[in-house]
Amino acid sequence: MNLDSINRRLDKLAALHPPQTARRVIRLVVEEHGETQDEAIARWHAENPDEPPLGDDDFIILHKIVSPNANAE
Numbered sequence: 652m653n654l655d656s657i658n659r660r661l662d663k664l665a666a667l668h669p670p671q672t673a674r675r676v677i678r679l680v681v682e683e684h685g686e687t688q689d690e691a692i693a694r695w696h697a698e699n700p701d702e703p704p705l706g707d708d709d710f711i712i713l714h715k716i717v718s719p720n721a722n723a724e
Contacts, residue, residue, distance in 0.1 A: 676709060680711070
């Protein structure tokens, strides 16, 4: 797959969604240690004051998963 074929595919996908169609924005937020979902969303809003306000359903909270053997080196 080359750049031209990728661009053609993107153009075809864009044609399926006319510009007047409102699109939903989903934000990925990485949870900090011990943080609740509400705290993670509040932190994102505080760190991004210029972004339009988003509802709780517009976020996906990513949890860090660390192997118990991660520091065993």
